[in-house]
Amino acid sequence: MGKMTNTEVAGRRSNKRGMATRESMLDAALRSLASGDPGAVSGNRIAKDIGATWGTVKYQFGDIDGLWSAVLRYTAERRGDLPASASVNASLRDRVSAIVDNLYEGLSGADSRAIETLRAAMPRDRAEFERAYPLTAAEFESWRQAWLDTCRRAFAGLEIDPQRVAEVAAFIPGAMRGMVSERQLGTYTDLDLARRGFTNAIVEYLEP
Template identity: 40%
Template sequence: MKPTDPASRSVTGPALNAHGARLNRRGLETRARVIGTAIGMLADGEHGGEVSANLVAKRAGVTWGTLQHQFGDVDGLWAAVLEELGSRGDMLPWQDIDDGSVAERMSRIVDALWSGLDSTPGRAVAALRSLLLRSTAEFTETYPRTAEQLNRWDRRWRRAYARAFRGLVVDAYRLERVRHLLPAAVHGLYLEQHLSTYTDIDDARAVLAESIAGYLNHRD
């Protein structure tokens, strides 16, 4: 069952079910319980990355029919989860990094990205992304609402990143290349700390920030 168009407008308007009807108090409570359950299951990692919509419904104490009524399908559920997580702001806790040198700002950005990954939203988003299709084109076609929510996350990241370098003269091409690198690089180090490793993660984070700052400051 695919949700109707009105059901995708909860970002700016009242919460609606999959049929576009406004939710009453009980419906809102059920929706919040399901979303909260899904976030908890994704973030705690106890299911080894095998979280499914059926498991979420079971843990939340609702039927599959109720989940369909609320969200339409699994795409609607994951989109609602990402919308809720995005509203918390934990993944971008550095809205005011707009002073200091390039090196100082980059160090603070790396630290802030790390804190975001270590938050409940960060862990939940990482787990959810691991469940989704690897092909971007196939993912966008199969999970259009979830894809749109991830696009919203990317737009917020772009805006926050641009604000972080206000007032500095930095090569735009290099700055854009770094924007693509940073999340993956920090995420890689974050995962490394949970493995058997001889890597000094604190040193690695410092070198990452220093190396990127050096690249941005380089003059041909």
């Protein structure tokens, strides 16, 4: 391989700086959203929190829809796949318990709080959402499919009805957000007991 020219070296350095700038912007946007302040979804507010002009943010992401879709993709990459259990030979109960416990912890994190703030600001009507924020809506849809695929892999080899797996995949995230909300707000409910009961109910439903 030949020696790089000065122009090529400068180009690589510039690209590295650009990627670092993009990542720092995404980190700053997530910190702002994680505050829970509804005003954090404003493009100008995000630019201010990032320490840049809105023009600089647009240069990196195109528009606010491009920024939000990039934020979602970034959090998904950082999160990675959800481990279903410690072993492929794990029992149904162990697999369900692993999913419930991982979600319980993961949904309490700063990234999850940021996504909740973003979701709360998006249009409730799906058609309106997809029209106004097509890239962000597509990213959320990819999350739904990725989560369903994760659940299918989690229960692979147990001869469980696929339709029941899809139903469980659909209701687990919302139920776990409820428990996390109870923990954050303070509650008289025994949340350890609640998670055990939730796990038992899912196991009973999925039992081949």
